[in-house]
Amino acid sequence: MSMQLVTGNHAAGHSMGLAGEANRGARGAVCGIYPITPQTEIVEYIAKFPFTRGSVVPVESEHSAMGVCLGASMNGARSFTASSSNGLAYMAENVMVAAFYRLPIVMAVVNRTLGPPWNIWADQGDSLMFRDFAWVQLYCDTSQDVSDTTLLAFRIAEDPRILLPVMVCMDGFIISHTSMEVELAEQEQVDRFLPSCDVPHRLDSSHPATMGGMTFPPETLAHRLEMYQAMKRVPEVLEEHRVQFRQEFGREVAGAVSAYQVEDADILFITSGSISTTMKDVIDKRRERGEKVGMVRIKMFRPFPVEQVRELCSGAKKVGVLDRNCAADRGGIFWQEVCAAMQGPGHPMIQGYLTGVGGSDVLPKTVHEVVDDLLERTEAGEPVWKGIEQ
């Protein structure tokens, strides 16, 4: 176990490399890779990794990068890649196929604003495009979280009860390019933590089959139902593998949701990604003033942790949701999901805040303003846009 000063990109690339190498006793690792800012360093890391049984295919587009991963995973290899922003949008068709083919592909997504206008800074709108495609989505808050969650992602994706792809998301630059102290995993640990990748429906000459050929509505309906049921099993499976992770690595990896100062809180804030760490500091400051505020960090956006969010918010009077993304006509996407989870009477008032949309900095000052707004507010209204310069 070594403590090193690394970026989020380095942490993701390191964990992916070790995960690929850990499959050397089985069918190896194959990745299709293509660069785009700010994830490029991840695929560079993968390209340089000295795999014993691995192959990296540098293709001509994101669409083909995922295409290579699909062919490789369907042929039984462990497969992974990374993308961002418009690259992810270009990859979209094959991203969807990964879930529909029930392939345990892991993809690091470095969240970047979709263009135009061209903008390289953090915004979750890219990965959130895929919220309804049966990809598990995990949003990390630190480089340590990226490092650990990437390893956890392979366990979840390849679990025979799941067999779904997983996105490990981090805010562009804020996490991807900022060096933090990280306890990086060692190969022997990952070898113990990750069993060999087994894709049970892989191409097999002794049982030839057409994967993905024409089917009729009843078969497709059954396929969608199975996918839905697999998504429903994710929270329980994730918890099991978190226990395994703690046993192997001796530290906690954050689960679907993390609560902070919620027990006696009247007012709760819901965050994701790097805003969570800023919010935590602000909560400490406000607690010093005697304000009963707390926070819930949502790490697992898909499947959405409806029950946990409902339970954690049950004692609060008001809930503020901070989104670094915006659905053009509705506002924050996490906010919409939280509202949908808490329909009907007896639920707290829920207010949405658009913080950091298009990559603007979410400073402690911004978060304090959000807290002030919610403390004073008596009824919920339209989402509040923060960071607009007058």
Added chain:
Amino acid sequence: MSNGLTMLGRALQDELYSMVIPACCGIVTAGAYPTTSYNVPVLASTFASSPAFASGVTAVNGLNPEADGRKRHVICWAGDGGTYDIGMATLSAAAERNEDLIYICYDNEIYGNTGGQRSSATPLTARTATTPRGKGEGKKNIIKILAAHQIPYAATLSIAHPDDFQRKIKKALKVKGFKFFLMHSPCPTGWKTEPAETIELVSLAVRSGIFPLYEVFDGVNYRINAEPDGTDPAEYFMRQRRFRGPEMDIESVKQWVEKRMLRLKRLESVSQFD
């Protein structure tokens, strides 16, 4: 298309292989999971992606050699829409990387699966669902494009020449790297021809020089496999109602066919074989 699949199956009957097929008639006739009508593992790819999917499949094969040392081949089977148009970038990239796979384009010169729309493989003046007054542009020279990638082997295939077909597929099995085949593949519905005349049509195309049978080695060395026998190209066109518009100028087509054949012969004459 089905004739081509039968000939391919015969050439590969003793081989280990998987097929990757994008959206096209060939994936419709492949049947559904957990069965297959092709008796080998078949992976349906997205429309533009068969060479990318196949690159992933072949990379894994490379990492996992068969216990008995036999080679496991990967075959892409795609239509002209998936090859000349939407799949062009993916195909070019896989050819440039010289991926070890066999790519076969069965070319019916239209989007057949969707009811016969123009593609960049549709010949000049042909009427399609989206060129009601005849296509104003000529057919893209796909072999030339692939040859420009300096791939080890590219060749045309005709179902009217089964021996030549078998020989070329068997040759490709022995070549490492990217192998490209273009197969002339009539679509009676789209071409407005009689199904019973299909073999006669492709035979006419070879004999008249409209679809020459040739091979390109390493992108530079050409070999013509069947000399045109002087058959009038008009016969090929007259049998297809898609060419019956007033814009069809058979004399200029004849000149074009002649010139193209001449260019191929020149390329053959400067080719070097060991």
